[in-house]
Amino acid sequence: MSPHATQDTAVPTGTNNWWKEATVYQVYPASFYDSNGDGWGDIPGVVKKVDYLQSLGVDVVWLSPMYDSPMHDMGYDVSDYENVLPAYGTVQDVESLVEACHLRGMKLILDLVVNHSSDQHAWFQESRSSKDNDKRDWYFWRPPRYDEAGNRMPPSNYRGYFAGSTWTWDEKTEEYYLHLYAKEQPDLNWDNKTTREAIYNSAVRFWLDKGVDGFRVDTVNKYSKHTSFPDVPITDPKSYIQPAIGMWCNGPRIHEFLREMYDEAFAPYGDVMTVGELANTPDPKNVLEYVGASAKELSMVFHLDIGHIGMGPSLEEKYIFTPWKLTKMKSIVEKWQSFIEGTDGWTTAFCENHDNGRSVSRFGSDAPEFREISAKMLALMMVTMTGTLFIYQGQEIGMINAPREWPIEEYKDIEGLGYYREAEQRSENGGGPTRKENIMDGLRILARDHSRLPMQWDDSEHAGFTTGKPWMRAHDLYGEINVKRQENDASSVLSFWKDVLRLRKEYRELFIHGAFQVLDYENQETFCFVKSRDEKRALVVLNFTDKSQPFTQTEKTAGMKLLVGNYSVSSLGTLKPFEGRVYM
Numbered sequence: 001m002s003p004h005a006t007q008d009t010a011v012p013t014g015t016n017n018w019w020k021e022a023t024v025y026q027v028y029p030a031s032f033y034d035s036n037g038d039g040w041g042d043i044p045g046v047v048k049k050v051d052y053l054q055s056l057g058v059d060v061v062w063l064s065p066m067y068d069s070p071m072h073d074m075g076y077d078v079s080d081y082e083n084v085l086p087a088y089g090t091v092q093d094v095e096s097l098v099e100a101c102h103l104r105g106m107k108l109i110l111d112l113v114v115n116h117s118s119d120q121h122a123w124f125q126e127s128r129s130s131k132d133n134d135k136r137d138w139y140f141w142r143p144p145r146y147d148e149a150g151n152r153m154p155p156s157n158y159r160g161y162f163a164g165s166t167w168t169w170d171e172k173t174e175e176y177y178l179h180l181y182a183k184e185q186p187d188l189n190w191d192n193k194t195t196r197e198a199i200y201n202s203a204v205r206f207w208l209d210k211g212v213d214g215f216r217v218d219t220v221n222k223y224s225k226h227t228s229f230p231d232v233p234i235t236d237p238k239s240y241i242q243p244a245i246g247m248w249c250n251g252p253r254i255h256e257f258l259r260e261m262y263d264e265a266f267a268p269y270g271d272v273m274t275v276g277e278l279a280n281t282p283d284p285k286n287v288l289e290y291v292g293a294s295a296k297e298l299s300m301v302f303h304l305d306i307g308h309i310g311m312g313p314s315l316e317e318k319y320i321f322t323p324w325k326l327t328k329m330k331s332i333v334e335k336w337q338s339f340i341e342g343t344d345g346w347t348t349a350f351c352e353n354h355d356n357g358r359s360v361s362r363f364g365s366d367a368p369e370f371r372e373i374s375a376k377m378l379a380l381m382m383v384t385m386t387g388t389l390f391i392y393q394g395q396e397i398g399m400i401n402a403p404r405e406w407p408i409e410e411y412k413d414i415e416g417l418g419y420y421r422e423a424e425q426r427s428e429n430g431g432g433p434t435r436k437e438n439i440m441d442g443l444r445i446l447a448r449d450h451s452r453l454p455m456q457w458d459d460s461e462h463a464g465f466t467t468g469k470p471w472m473r474a475h476d477l478y479g480e481i482n483v484k485r486q487e488n489d490a491s492s493v494l495s496f497w498k499d500v501l502r503l504r505k506e507y508r509e510l511f512i513h514g515a516f517q518v519l520d521y522e523n524q525e526t527f528c529f530v531k532s533r534d535e536k537r538a539l540v541v542l543n544f545t546d547k548s549q550p551f552t553q554t555e556k557t558a559g560m561k562l563l564v565g566n567y568s569v570s571s572l573g574t575l576k577p578f579e580g581r582v583y584m
């Protein structure tokens with residue numbers, strides 16, 4: 001705690017960078033709005049909706065990858081950092097989007113995907129062409145090993161994120177190459193300075209020169225590997241490949257690399273906003289090493305814990321749904337709300353993105369009678385949280401997971417399908433639900449696909465997303481859940497989000513900069529917390545159940561008045577199902 005910080009002071013507002021008080025809206029280009037009827041969202045479509053985003057109260061648009069790509073991982077496999085996927089448009093379209101945002105006093109950040117490129121990138125095509133190609137060392141190539149029977153084996157026993165080994169054999173040069181994700185996503189060798197310089201030029205400076213205001217940095221703590229690639233201990237006895245995230249998360253040179261990228265690529269352009277996607281870093285003091293202003297690495301990070309609620313405890317169990325209690329969410333939220341207090345760091349507030357199921361389905365209830373009220377309750381939690389707020393397309397209208405009865409054929413995501421197909425191959429030891437059935441159950445709640453259904457604009461065919469055949473099926477309930485139906489309805493989820501986003505700015509000292517403290521830690525039904533700064537206080541009260549609950553903190557409301565709630569009428573001592581209230 002710095003000597004100047006009082007008990008309540010969270011973060012000195014002196015370093016009030018523009019991005020601290022911003023509300024950021026994540027656009028997933030494939031599913032946002034299709035302007036030319038080809039069934040794919042596109043950048044001219046985003047330009048057409050910038051006024052809608054401004055009316056919501058959005059300050060910054062985060063555009064997920066729109067670069068040229070074979071689309072194995074929906075654009076997180078970049079084949080040309082300096083070009084745009086033709087289905088999404090052109091480089092000029094991105095420049096038009098920058099201008100459309102800047103004209104309205106808004107900003108635009110892109111997605112920086114530089115842990116790996118696509119295997120179709122010219123760099124990899126050269127690297128794989130021969131062992132003595134001057135780009136050979138731009139990726140990780142290693143010779144095979146052989147087991148006692150003389151069978152060729154990969155250099156190490158690592159499991160990748162999409163199931164399967166992190167190594168793929170290349171027949172031409174008779175070596176394996178490393179890919180933490182799909183085999184079409186070879187890892188770039190950041191240990192090679194020439195590679196880093198090429199990344200800074202092609203993926204960063206090229207877009208900052210076009211007026212882009214920053215980046216969401218993909219897999220930000222995975223660039224420094226333990227390059228001897230030792231085998232890891234066996235934790236999954238049923239498999240040769242083993243989770244090995246410690247071999248690439250927070251590696252030996254990661255801070256050197258991120259500091260260099262800050263000094264060489266970001267800092268020359270002024271106050272560039274960067275938000276890193278930080279995985280597997282449970283200790284807050286290690287996170288501060290990335291986001292402390294004095295570290296000069298990143299503005300802030302997403303800590304993925306909240307996205308992993310309900311997932312299994314290990315990489316291979318990720319899509320085995322695991323029941324959770326509210327205390328788990330409280331401990332996660334409290335940890336990543338409080339870790340910056342008394343420091344020069346900054347934090348983020350989010351509960352949805354393109355990699356996770358919908359928050360109403362996961363943390364509220366998508367039952368017809370509770371869908372809207374729980375969406376508003378979650379909105380109250382988000383807008384009162386400290387840090388930069390991120391909302392994901394469709395969250396503002398209460399979009400929900402795909403219907404449980406959709407078959408696996410409607411799921412498109414490489415990660416979930418990887419787990420499903422791996423389960424199909426695993427021999428079952430009979431009795432009880434098979435791994436495949438368990439994985440399917442998990443995907444119905446947790447799959448990344450749920451956030452990638454077409455944005456629901458109106459009740460015309462395909463939810464007004466496209467006049468063509470959408471690349472992914474629109475939700476069956478788009479007639480009930482859509483922007484047009486909510487825009488002029490004062491009691492809608494969308495109207496509620498607009499109102500509470502305004503309140504967040506009006507009470508920024510408390511909601512954006514306040515200290516966070518949980519009041520009812522052991523209560524598994526309600527989540528009550530206080531935001532405080534100097535003598536100011538706000539009390540946030542959330543019922544996470546579909547039943548009425550006693551409000552146990554009534555004495556804490558003494559001297560306070562109800563600022564906002566998601567029910568028009570409420571009685572002090574009882575919280576209605578999914579009732580949320582903010583007292584000031």
Ligand code: TEU
Pocket residue numbers: 073076077113161181218219277279304307308354355356415
């Ligand atoms: O995700 C990083 C990642 O490892 C994800 O699997 C994440 O940990 C998990 O799915 C959800 O919490 C980033 C991108 O967000 C993701 O879309 C890409 O597939 C991945 O990197 C590879 O670029």
